[in-house]
Every structure is written in structure tokens, then in C-alpha cells.
Amino acid sequence: MRTVIQVYEGKMKTTYINGRTCHIVVNDPALPAIYWGEMKDSAGTAEKVLALCEDVKCNYIIFEAEDWNDCFSPWELTLSKKMSFPGGGRKTLEWLINECVPCCENEYGLTGKRIICGYSLAGLFSLWAFYESQYFSGVISCSGSLWFRDWISYAEGHTAPADSFVYLSLGDREEKARDKVMAAVGDCTRRQYEIVSSDKNVSRYILEWNQGGHFNEPEMRIAKGIKWCLNKK
Numbered sequence: 001m002r003t004v005i006q007v008y009e010g011k012m013k014t015t016y017i018n019g020r021t022c023h024i025v026v027n028d029p030a031l032p033a034i035y036w037g038e039m040k041d042s043a044g045t046a047e048k049v050l051a052l053c054e055d056v057k058c059n060y061i062i063f064e065a066e067d068w069n070d071c072f073s074p075w076e077l078t079l080s081k082k083m084s085f086p087g088g089g090r091k092t093l094e095w096l097i098n099e100c101v102p103c104c105e106n107e108y109g110l111t112g113k114r115i116i117c118g119y120s121l122a123g124l125f126s127l128w129a130f131y132e133s134q135y136f137s138g139v140i141s142c143s144g145s146l147w148f149r150d151w152i153s154y155a156e157g158h159t160a161p162a163d164s165f166v167y168l169s170l171g172d173r174e175e176k177a178r179d180k181v182m183a184a185v186g187d188c189t190r191r192q193y194e195i196v197s198s199d200k201n202v203s204r205y206i207l208e209w210n211q212g213g214h215f216n217e218p219e220m221r222i223a224k225g226i227k228w229c230l231n232k233k
Contacts, residue, residue, distance in 0.1 A: 010025065010026075010027055011025065012024065012025045012043070012046065012047065012050065012060070013025075014043070017063075017095075017099055017100050017103050017104075018095065018099045020063055020064065020066075020095060020099075020100070021040075021063070021064040022061055022062060022063045022064070022100065023042070023043055023046050023060070023061075023062040023064075024059075024060065024061050024062070024104065024108075025050065025059060025060040026059050026108045026110070027057055027058065027059055028057065028059070029059070029108055029109040029110050029111055029112070030111055030112050031057055031058045031059055031112045032058045032059070032112040032113040032114070032115055032137075032138075032229075032230060033058065033059040033060070033061060033104070033110050033112055033113070033114055033115065034058055034059065034060050034061065034115050034116075034117050034140075034226060035061050035063065035096065035100070035101065035114060035115065035116045035117065035136070036060060036061065036062045036063070036116075036117040036118065036140075036222075037062075037063055037065060037071075037072060037092075037116075037117070037118040037122035037125055037126065038062050038063070038064055038065070038118075038119075038122065039064065039065055039068050039122075040064050040065065040066055040068075041064070042062065042064055045218075045219060046060070046062045048219040049219045049222050049223050049226070052219060052220060052223035053223050053226050053227065056226060056227055056230050057230075058112075058115075058226070058230055059108075059110060059112065061100065061101075061104050063096070063100060065092070065122070067086075067088070068121060068122075069083075069084065069085045069086065069121065070085070070086040070087070070088035071088050071089065071091075071092045071125075072088075072089055072092065072118070072121040072122045072124065072125040073085035073086065073087050073088065073089050073121065073124075073125070073148070074087065074089040074090070074124070074125060074128040074132075074148075074151075074154075075087045075089070075150070077148060077149050079181060085121075085148075089125050089128060089129075092125065093125075093128075093129050093132060093133060096129065097133055097135050101114065101135070113137040113138065114135065114136045114137055114138075115136060115137060115138040115139065115140065115229055116129055116130055116136045116138075116139050116140070117139070117140035117141075117142075117222065117225065117226065118140070118141065118142070118144070119142045119143055119144075119218050119221065119222055120142075120143055120144070120145055120214065120218075121145045123140075123141035123142050123143060123144030123145065123146075124141070124144045124145040124146060124148050124151065126139050126140065126141050126144070127139055127141045127144060127146075127155070127192070128151075128154070130160065130161070130164075130166075131154075131155065131158040131159075131160065132158075134161045135161075136161065136164070137161065137163075137164055137165070138164055138165040138166070138167070138229050139164075139165075139166050139167065140167045140222070140225035140226065140229055141166075141167065141168050141169075141225075142167075142169045142218070142221040142222050142224075142225050143169060143170055143171060143174060143210075143214055143218070143221060144168070144170075144189070144192075145182075145185070146185055146188040146189050146192055147181055147182050147183075147184045147185040147188050149181075151188065152188055152191050152192070152195075155191075155192055155195050156195060159199055159201050160196070160199050160201045160202045161201060162201050163201065163203050164201060164202055164203065165202065165203060165204035165205065165229060166196045166202055166204070166205040166206075167205075167206055167208070167225045167228050167229055168189060168192060168193055168196070168205075168206065168207045168208070169207070169208040169209070169210055169221055169224065169225060170185065170186065170189045170207070170208075170209060170210070171209075171210050171211065171212045171213050171214060171216055171221075172209050172210065172211055172212070173211075173212055173213040173216075174186065174213055174214050175187070176213075177213075177214075189207065190207070192207075193205070193207040206228060208224065208225075208228070210224075
């Protein structure tokens with residue numbers, strides 16, 4: 001059952017779209033809409049980012065993942081007995097383009113460009129959804145888990161939607177991780193940037209380096225991505 005709570009201009013309200021929790025802010029239906037994947041109980045994180053972006057005009061649809069490793073992994077991957085990724089990203093993407101986006105556009109009259117956004121594993125998911133669906137005009141992938149097995153070969157075999165834009169960022173200490181798999185994130189992110197920069201369908205792109213490791217100021221990194229995407233100068 002789908003339940004939607006009325007959203008008042010500029011105010012964040014919680015809504016449930018076919019069983020998934022979303023936090024929605026509508027400022028103007030004609031403005032771009034940021035579809036932003038987050039972890040469960042993320043309203044506090046969203047509020048911090050919105051405060052950092054108070055000078056930016058857009059709409060926000062922040063959708064939560066009940067199971068982070070499952071909902072945002074594009075395919076199955078097992079790293080160890082303690083860390084596995086079931087590959088539920090396909091279901092999340094289907095829900096997003098078949099349920100969430102149509103619901104929000106119908107209920108709130110959203111007509112602006114769609115931008116998909118995420119941090120860490122959700123940053124990987126955002127890039128994958130951007131390529132896989134051809135449904136979004138832009139993508140914000142902050143500290144994306146681009147070390148994910150087979151990701152680079154996937155990206156090399158796909159092109160972005162026409163006249164799109166891509167924001168990539170990474171912390172300058174993330175590639176110094178002790179885990180060898182995750183330490184590859186620096187080289188993988190650089191390679192992703194090369195792929196984007198050679199893609200004729202991408203009109204604007206950037207790879208921004210931030211200070212610190214993976215968990216340093218995630219809200220600030222997301223805010224920087226949103227600001228870059230919405231600043232056309």
C-alpha cells in the first residue's frame with residue numbers, strides 16, 4: 001500500500017512509498033530533483049546536508065535502505081564470511097524508476113531534471129543506476145565504493161545518458177586503507193574519471209579530492225556535490 005504525506009514548501013516530511021521510507025522536500029516543482037540514497041534512520045544526516053545547502057534551490061527525495069549492503073549492491077559479491085553484498089540493487093532501481101519517481105512526479109508535479117546521489121556504497125549504486133537506467137540527467141557519487149569487483153569493466157562497457165553531468169569525489173586517505181580490496185578505490189576512481197572524461201555524452205564532469213578518510217565529513221562531501229551539479233557556471 002502506498003501512503004503519501006503532504007509536503008509543504010521547503011519542509012522535510014517523511015513519506016512511505018510502497019513500504020520504503022523517504023524524506024521529501026519540495027521547494028519548486030520545476031527545479032531539479034535529487035534522488036538520494038541513504039541508510040536507515042537518516043533524517044538527521046539529511047537535515048545536516050540541507051542546512052549546508054540552504055542557498056541551493058532544488059527538490060530532495062531521500063530514500064532509505066533497510067539493508068545497506070543488499071539494497072545498494074548492483075550484483076552479488078562476497079568478500080569474507082563477515083562481509084557480503086547480496087546484490088539487491090536491481091530491486092532498488094526497479095522500485096526507484098517504477099514506483100518512487102512516478103509517485104513523486106505525479107503527487108508533487110515535479111518536472112525538473114532528475115539527479116541521483118549517494119555516498120559510499122550508495123555512491124556506487126548511483127553510478128550504476130545512472131548507467132543502467134539512462135533515467136537521470138546527472139549523478140553525484142561521493143566516496144563511491146568503486147573498488148567493487150567488476151565495477152570498472154562494467155563502466156568501461158557503458159555510456160552515460162546524453163547531455164549528462166557527473167560528480168565524483170574521494171577522500172585523499174581512502175586509498176590508504178589496510179584492506180587491499182578497498183585500497184584500490186583510488187585507482188578505480190581515477191579510472192572512472194577517465195571513462196567519464198572520454199564519454200561524449202557527458203557535458204560536465206569533475207573528480208574532487210577531499211581531505212581525510214572515508215568517514216570524514218560525509219555530509220559536507222554530499223553538499224559539495226549537490227552545489228557543483230546545480231551551479232552551471
